[in-house]
Every structure is written in structure tokens, then in C-alpha cells.
Amino acid sequence: MSAKDVINRLVGSLARPTPQRSAERLATLLRTLVSQRGEASGAVLARRAVALYRRLDAPARRHFFSLLARDFSPDRNAVLEAAVAYHRDPSPRHFAQLQRVAEPPRQEVFRRMNMAPEGTATLLGLRRELFAVMKEDPSLAVVDHDLQHLLSSWFNRGFLELRRIDWDNTPASILEKLIAYEAVHEIRGFPDLKRRLERDRRCFAFFHPALPDEPLIFVEVAFVDEMPSDVAPILATESAVGDPRRARCAVFYSITSCQPGLRGVSFGNFLIKQVASDLHAELPNLKVFCTLSPIPGLRAWAEHAAARLPAVADSAAPVGEHDRETLESLAAWYLTRAWEHGQVSDPVARFHLGNGARLERVNWRADVSTKGLAQSFGMMVNYVYDLAMVERNHEAYVNRREVVCSGAIEKLAASAAPLLEKAANEAIPPEKSTT
Numbered sequence: 001m002s003a004k005d006v007i008n009r010l011v012g013s014l015a016r017p018t019p020q021r022s023a024e025r026l027a028t029l030l031r032t033l034v035s036q037r038g039e040a041s042g043a044v045l046a047r048r049a050v051a052l053y054r055r056l057d058a059p060a061r062r063h064f065f066s067l068l069a070r071d072f073s074p075d076r077n078a079v080l081e082a083a084v085a086y087h088r089d090p091s092p093r094h095f096a097q098l099q100r101v102a103e104p105p106r107q108e109v110f111r112r113m114n115m116a117p118e119g120t121a122t123l124l125g126l127r128r129e130l131f132a133v134m135k136e137d138p139s140l141a142v143v144d145h146d147l148q149h150l151l152s153s154w155f156n157r158g159f160l161e162l163r164r165i166d167w168d169n170t171p172a173s174i175l176e177k178l179i180a181y182e183a184v185h186e187i188r189g190f191p192d193l194k195r196r197l198e199r200d201r202r203c204f205a206f207f208h209p210a211l212p213d214e215p216l217i218f219v220e221v222a223f224v225d226e227m228p229s230d231v232a233p234i235l236a237t238e239s240a241v242g243d244p245r246r247a248r249c250a251v252f253y254s255i256t257s258c259q260p261g262l263r264g265v266s267f268g269n270f271l272i273k274q275v276a277s278d279l280h281a282e283l284p285n286l287k288v289f290c291t292l293s294p295i296p297g298l299r300a301w302a303e304h305a306a307a308r309l310p311a312v313a314d315s316a317a318p319v320g321e322h323d324r325e326t327l328e329s330l331a332a333w334y335l336t337r338a339w340e341h342g343q344v345s346d347p348v349a350r351f352h353l354g355n356g357a358r359l360e361r362v363n364w365r366a367d368v369s370t371k372g373l374a375q376s377f378g379m380m381v382n383y384v385y386d387l388a389m390v391e392r393n394h395e396a397y398v399n400r401r402e403v404v405c406s407g408a409i410e411k412l413a414a415s416a417a418p419l420l421e422k423a424a425n426e427a428i429p430p431e432k433s434t435t
Helices: 003-015 019-035 039-055 058-071 076-088 092-102 105-114 119-134 138-154 172-181 189-196 268-282 298-305 321-337 347-354 370-376 390-400 407-427
Strands: 161-164 201-207 217-224 249-257 288-291 358-363 380-384
Touching: 019 039, 019 058, 019 105, 039 105, 039 119, 058 119, 058 138, 076 092, 105 119, 105 138, 119 138, 161 268, 172 189, 189 201, 201 268, 217 268, 249 268, 268 288, 268 347, 298 321, 298 370, 321 358, 321 407, 347 358, 347 380, 347 390, 358 407
Parallel strands: 249 288
Antiparallel strands: 161 201, 201 217, 217 249, 288 380, 358 380
16 A cells, blocks of 8 residues: 555544544534524524434434433523522413423424424434433433423324225335334235235324325224134135125224334324224224234243243243133233233233223134244233223223223133242242251
């Protein structure tokens, strides 16, 4: 290598910004952005800020998140002074001042960035990456709190558009995204998706004006004669197409959130209720609205709480019919009695019970896929959405911590108590003899 090549490489390396410099350059731009009053100049700076963020590599983004947490927080002294002033004189003027100084400048940063083209998508990506970094640095939770606060407002139900996904009229780009996003029952290509969109099926999704081609969450529905106990017939691509006008039951067999950056921003409850209401108006022959849902946390819970039980102890052994009574009882207990932080432990149960559904039935060997066996010994559960009772059921769950369930579920859960007691006693090592 010539001396000239060495010099050029050295100069290039010195000119190349470090991750810290790149992040600090963006932070400086954002300070200017939030201080701007002119609309035109603000729009230009917002576009530049979004472009700069998109060019940051992973180390630079981590440093940028740290700057957001450290340098864009409220002034503690100003907050204290405003709080004292408001405490002494709770006038509208003092209250407004307290609100102004207590709001983190980060929120205005995010508002301004959101005004740029692709700003909303950029912020969702920012939050998705923030989740991973927060595991190493919990202090960044303040940044996530501000983002979630704003996203909850920007993505409230009033801004969302409910669309039916249709094989003939929905753009292929969106159909491809459904295949990619499906998180409950894998869609194996376009023939599988086409069957899920036939006339005895429905698929609905929420969209937002800022992301017109990006589904936020979608639900898949099948019209059947009775409440299903097995997912295989619903997913069979070669099954005969039925007449939706003759069906008695609408089963929500898959619901998928598509945007990790919207975690904690709840609109799935609106989706289920809106779809059920619309289907009831379209097809008055439908009498039952239910789900066929996974129990994703069951096996992990059982292996912790009931590890000494033969049905649970050997995770490598196949689940047989002789295990059925034990595992169904444990499933009912887990769904109704296992709580943490004021909510039932299972995330799917938490979603449906919070929406006002009734826990109706545990189904043995309803999903014998590798994933189904690994999560819940192959069991699935039905939740029923009784449109006349969803509000009452919701209130019971949220305000009184009651799981509204069928008598069969309650009986199963009660039978699990002695099993769990036995497992707990066998887990206690015998006392050593003193003789």
C-alpha cells in the first residue's frame, strides 16, 4: 500500500463520525427543532431529524436513547417550583405552568418527528429497538413511557379504520404482510391464505391514516355449525366451502398484532367487538360468537407449579389420554386462579377476559402442532362473546377480579386443588433423621 493510500485511509477514518458523534449531532438538531416556532423551518428540520435517525447504526442509536433519557427530561427544579406555586395558589395559570414544565421535552421531540414523512413508522421502529436496549438499561423506561403515552393518543379508536381483507380487492402487498405477520397459525403461502378468505371465512384489520398499507392488528373468523373443539378442520386448505347464511357460529380463531412498536397500546378489544357486531348485523343467523384460542403460558406454568405430577414431569414424553383429566384440570386452574399483578397470568386469557368474554371450555388435543404441544400440551380453549353480557363480564373481571366461566370450567379448576397440593408436598424434601 502506498503512502498516499495510507494517508487517505487515515483521513477518512478521522472524518468518519463515531456512534457518539452521530447521536449527539441528532440530539443537537432535535434541540433546535423543539425551539423552532416557524412551521416551514420546523417541517424541514423534522424531515432531517428522521433521515438522520434512520442512518444511525445500532451503537449510535443506543447512545441516542441515552441522550433522550438524560438531556430531554423535565427540569426538576422548575417542576418543584411550579408544584409549590400551584399548591399555594391552585389557579388555572399555575396549573398550566406546572403542566408545561412537567412535560418531558422528549414528547415534543416525538411530536415534531411524527410530522415528517414516514415519521410515524420511524417512531414505531424506534420504540421496537428501544425494547431490546431497555433490557440492558432500565433507565430508558422513561423514554418508552413517553412514546407509549403519545402513541396511545395517536392510535386511539377514533383514528382507526376497520377494513375487510378480501382476496379479490385487497392489494397483494397487504396480503403478503398478513402471511408474514400471522403469529398464531402459520399461513403456508397464498393457497392457504386464499382458503382463509373464502366466503365462509372473514378477515378484518385495523389501519391508521399514517400507515395506510400497514395492518396494525387483524382477526381471522370462520363460520361453522357449532363451537369448535379442534383447529385442524378450520385450517384445512382442502375443506369444502360452506354457506355463511347457514352457519350458526362465528369463531375467532386467530388474532395477530402486527406492530411491535405499538405494544401496550390496546385496540384489539375494539376490533373483536366491532367485528362481532358487524357480523351479527350482516348474518343474523349467527347465534354464537366465540374463539378457539391458544393457552401459551400453560406448560411453563405447569412445569413450575406441578412439576412432580407424572403428566407434567417428563416434558419429552408424549401426552396420552391417561393424562387428560390431570392436564385439563391444571389448564382450568391456570386460566382462572393463576394471577399476577392483578391480572390472570396467561396473556391470551388476559386479553379476552378483559374484553368481557366468558371462559367456556377446555379442548383436549385441539392443536397437536409442535407449537401447540410445546405451549399447552396441545390444548386450546373457547371464550364466548355474549354481546349482551360483555360489559358486565368486563366489569366483573376488572373491578372484582372475577373470571366469568362456565360450570364445567369451575368444576375442572376445583379438581386441580388436590393435585397441586400433592405436587407441592412431594416437592418438599423429607427432614433428615436425627437418630
